[in-house]
Amino acid sequence: MVSFETFLQPNNFVLKKTSGMMGYDVPEGVGIRGRYDPEFSKILTRDALQFVADLQREFRSHIKYAMECRKEAKMRYNNGGLPGFDPATKYIREGEWMCAPVPQAVADRRVEITGPVERKMIINALNSGAKVFMADFEDALSPSWENLMRGQVNLRDAVNGTISFHDQARNRVYKLNDQTAKLFVRPRGWHLPEAHIFIDGEPATGCLVDFGLYFFHNFANFRKTQGQGFGPFFYLPKMENSREARIWNNVFEKAEKWAGIEKGSIRATVLIETLPAVFQMNEILYELRDHSVGLNCGRWDYIFSYVKTFQAHPDRLLPDRVLVGMSQHFMRSYSDLLIHTCHKHGVHAMGGMAAQIPIRDDPAANEAALELVRKDKLREVKAGHDGTWAAHPGLIPACMEVFTNNMSNAPNLIHSMKRHDASVLTEEDLLQRPRGVRTMEGLRLNTRVGIQYLAAWLTGAGSVPLYNLMEDAATAEISRVQNWQWLKYGAELDGDGLGVKVNLDLFGRVVEEEMARIEREVGKEKFKKGMYKEACKLFTRQCTAPILDDFLTLDAYNNIVMHHPIASSRL
Ligand SMILES: CC(=O)SCCNC(=O)CCNC(=O)[C@H](O)C(C)(C)COP(=O)(O)OP(=O)(O)OC[C@H]1O[C@@H](n2cnc3c(N)ncnc32)[C@H](O)[C@@H]1OP(=O)(O)O
Numbered sequence: 001m002v003s004f005e006t007f008l009q010p011n012n013f014v015l016k017k018t019s020g021m022m023g024y025d026v027p028e029g030v031g032i033r034g035r036y037d038p039e040f041s042k043i044l045t046r047d048a049l050q051f052v053a054d055l056q057r058e059f060r061s062h063i064k065y066a067m068e069c070r071k072e073a074k075m076r077y078n079n080g081g082l083p084g085f086d087p088a089t090k091y092i093r094e095g096e097w098m099c100a101p102v103p104q105a106v107a108d109r110r111v112e113i114t115g116p117v118e119r120k121m122i123i124n125a126l127n128s129g130a131k132v133f134m135a136d137f138e139d140a141l142s143p144s145w146e147n148l149m150r151g152q153v154n155l156r157d158a159v160n161g162t163i164s165f166h167d168q169a170r171n172r173v174y175k176l177n178d179q180t181a182k183l184f185v186r187p188r189g190w191h192l193p194e195a196h197i198f199i200d201g202e203p204a205t206g207c208l209v210d211f212g213l214y215f216f217h218n219f220a221n222f223r224k225t226q227g228q229g230f231g232p233f234f235y236l237p238k239m240e241n242s243r244e245a246r247i248w249n250n251v252f253e254k255a256e257k258w259a260g261i262e263k264g265s266i267r268a269t270v271l272i273e274t275l276p277a278v279f280q281m282n283e284i285l286y287e288l289r290d291h292s293v294g295l296n297c298g299r300w301d302y303i304f305s306y307v308k309t310f311q312a313h314p315d316r317l318l319p320d321r322v323l324v325g326m327s328q329h330f331m332r333s334y335s336d337l338l339i340h341t342c343h344k345h346g347v348h349a350m351g352g353m354a355a356q357i358p359i360r361d362d363p364a365a366n367e368a369a370l371e372l373v374r375k376d377k378l379r380e381v382k383a384g385h386d387g388t389w390a391a392h393p394g395l396i397p398a399c400m401e402v403f404t405n406n407m408s409n410a411p412n413l414i415h416s417m418k419r420h421d422a423s424v425l426t427e428e429d430l431l432q433r434p435r436g437v438r439t440m441e442g443l444r445l446n447t448r449v450g451i452q453y454l455a456a457w458l459t460g461a462g463s464v465p466l467y468n469l470m471e472d473a474a475t476a477e478i479s480r481v482q483n484w485q486w487l488k489y490g491a492e493l494d495g496d497g498l499g500v501k502v503n504l505d506l507f508g509r510v511v512e513e514e515m516a517r518i519e520r521e522v523g524k525e526k527f528k529k530g531m532y533k534e535a536c537k538l539f540t541r542q543c544t545a546p547i548l549d550d551f552l553t554l555d556a557y558n559n560i561v562m563h564h565p566i567a568s569s570r571l
């Protein structure tokens, strides 16, 4: 058995380096340190890189400032402050303004499928019968150079309508149907660098690379074939404040001007998935009012953010992860207020992701999982959500049926479900402590899932099925910060009658036992070949760090950066 102590040693991964002959044709001030590939070079053209560099140069100081503001807010919360509505922007919350009308192309979004920008999954998602496919560079993607660049190639081919995939093992060819879902793209969050593209000596901002390359290559085709004159369409993740939405709005305006298309062509849905952002929903929509198609309840990151925001508030420890669902008062209040806010300003209020996925080998368990999804979707549509997310094509018929049966033939509920009752929700409603118990099994599950997810992420898979649930970066974050919080404050595991307090000794035993269990479950061979030990080390270090890291993936990213040709060290 590998001992717990070995996982507490400092992280000594080094960047992997490869060498090669070919190079990209780059504009002044741009350096590419990712592997050369002739396919990638059709994405990383000189003009496309110039476009990304222009975005980076114009917006980098604004992004740095916004990240500094996040740090200041964190200090306020760590000193006992609570997030709340900003008195300075009351006029926006109470004003009678509207977002630009929703384009016809995306009026009906009752079921949206999500998934990483992987070739076969893109085809399956576009063919799935969902109204929208959100192609993900974020929670569902491990942002290796290969994944990101292949993702751009795949999306270009998807927008061109030429994408195909040959599954050699099954001798099956995948192609697009005549009718496909509308494509939205989710770039990474503001905090993630792209360590393979340097601009003026600094790593580029990950989301500007994702957005810039996709927009550059696809805006014209997309508007012709998908957007009925609008587009491209985006999902924007992990914002905390409307100043971050203002940067996106300015990025969109710059891109529209560069492309010579009308202001308001690009449309985006913002995920409300941080606790501070729930107090900024009007302000975020206001900043993006020419470019908005609504808000979405990113419930998993939201739970993660609740813990992160209250990391210095031991009176707000979460119960077991499985107990923090949408029926908790603070979660229901967030969803209700989001619906009211979106519909007041004339845009979609999208629901979130149920974590259940189909269970192939057990019909009874499968039906039980489907029933949980149906229940979650029924709650969403009855509350007034205009649509929802599905993690897997097998869930789409059930989600579609629930929404269709409860929407009276309308494409959305924007004008029929105003939810005026939710306008009275207060800061206390939005912050109310979650109820429930903490258990040893909760600690074990967090550990088992967190390590297995990270092991997959380090080997290139950003979303995985674990114990019949979808796990991605957001759900793994909950496991990490919850363990950290319980350890930091010696939380009592009061739910299983044991009454033990979480401490380093207990956690050490849990890590060792869960690693042994993972090895049994996945088999010795896979365990040896996989990156479970590296993942365990990372996860353990993160859970036991004296100061909570802002993002698991920022730390883990250093392990998947592969510079080429032989080049300098860490970020
Ligand atoms: C918190 C958030 O941010 S949620 C949004 C981000 N997360 C996601 O997008 C997760 C999306 N879902 C997934 O990645 C996958 O469904 C997983 C990893 C959870 C499960 O994947 P698998 O184990 O491969 O599923 P399974 O084996 O049942 O797949 C069956 C078929 O459905 C396809 N499929 C599964 N999920 C998806 C999807 N989301 N989009 C498109 N196709 C999919 C598979 O490609 C496979 O196709 P095939 O039969 O042609 O080979």
Ligand SMILES: O=CC(=O)O
Residues within 6 Å of the ligand: 139, 271, 273, 297, 298, 299, 300, 301, 302, 352, 353, 474
């Ligand atoms: O991105 C979605 C979430 O729930 O997090």
Ligand SMILES: [Mg+2]
Residues within 6 Å of the ligand: 139, 237, 271, 273, 298, 300, 301, 474
């Ligand atoms: Mg998220």
